[in-house]
Amino acid sequence: MSGDPLDATERDVVVVGAGAAGMSAAYAAARAGCTVTIIDANPVAGGQYHRRRIDAATYRPRGCDDEAVWRRIHIESATTVYAVEIIDHGTQRIFGVRTRGDDRHRRDVDLVRARRLIIATGAYDRPLPVPGWDLPGVMTGGGAQALIKGSGVLPGNRVVVAGTGPFLLAVAQAILEAGGSVAAVVEANDPVALRRHRSALTNVGKAGELARFITSLTRHRVPYLRRHRVTRVHGDTTVTGVTLARVDASWHATPGTDRFIEADTLTLGYGFTAQTDLPAQLGCTLQVSADEGLAVTVDDDQATSVTGVYAAGESTGVGGVDLAGIEGLLAGAAVARSLDHPSPLRDEPALRRSRDRMRAFADALATAFPLRSGWRDDLEDDTVVCRCEEVPAGRIRNAITELGAHDARTVKLLTRAGMGWCQGRVCSLAVDRLCPRSATLDGQARAATRPVAIPVPLGAVADINLQSRRES
């Protein structure tokens, strides 16, 4: 490999992420005649929703079934894009896409050149801290699902599924289907609000799915506890149970409603965080979406504010797998057009309309399952908030009340919360919401700006920096 972007292989398009969005985007672009490489961190294509075992059949998005097109697409699995640089030569813009191998091959760095970049990096779970959440046996809903889908292993013997949003039902369903036992589904909000959206649900084809989830809970006699929260996790070296409480609309626990449930596993998830590392790094405009999280801003063509960079799927806001696929097709088509290829899509206006309808529905759904603040009451001084640097809530509160920190960035500098391995991906929401100045676009965007998307061995980066300097 060479560290010089001008020597690297050039593709018309590099797509980052092989989920529904990235695979659909790649297919549309390749079908139109572009040369396409997909780079994905997972060992096999599929992303979160279509995660599968490595020995399972290859993932193909709906409607993308011309194998001749797939043969022209190069998929680089088990490879992470850790940085992208922009090189402008007169009117020509080229992206230098820096990659790193998986954890067995983390010194294998490489470089691919691209004329266009499509970001389809998806999302990850949004957990909130609770006393005991750092015990083995507590994991995110997506983590539990990934164990089942990716390896056929149950997360535990008796699971409490907690947090908020329809995804809780999907997690419970996955566990039940795999033969596991769910002690309860604990929903902090009151999804009665969802009824208002019944016609929208039917419109986007989600009503049937939700009804199936509910039926399955009933059949397995799994209680669906609305307006409840897990306020404490019990156990010494692993989870032995959780305390639940009824909560009000702001998620504050109602005194006297505590109840202990025996369980060896707890899953947590309060929605998702869009994976915006690369767009933030590239300077793409970000926005706060309906779920209060960050997302990349895109126009009608899925183009970001940075020329040549497009985005599709959950990185532009959480909206479900079908929306991700449509956005991917539209992004692939737009990229192809920008490279003077005809659109590969038969009815683009109809796809755009579906996209807009599904996006509006996703926003409505996010408002039906809002993020409230009552969870903060549970945190004791010694409750770990930043799992990597082991920063307890007491130290964060001290930074705010005694040292005058107003925002997450100052708290981070004073306490190291968010400075560890995960670079704040897990704790930044909680740290932000503990601060007096919180939920701002600016503050969240700053927390999401990471110099590299994944740690790269120093030797490898040093080599690359030298090379980049030589070009400029």
Place this chain on the structure above:
Amino acid sequence: MPEIIIDGRAVTVADGVTVAAALMSEGIRSWRTTRIAGNPRGVFCGMGVCFDCLVTLNGEPNVRACITPVEPGDVIDSQQGTGHDGGVS
């Protein structure tokens, strides 16, 4: 079905599973202790984001168990702290 070694013990695990899933299917839920408090950790995010599941794989510390597929002959050791102090629990 790949044969691997977990903390010095030879086991056979299912095909196509991750290192984390292999450990969990052996009833192991924690394979790392944290740097500061020495607390046990295992899988948390399950998708490569949180770095809680770090493990020593074939002598190389700090490998994310949740996104690394098992290969035959793998030697998996639980790790303590930074993973560079040696020592298998």
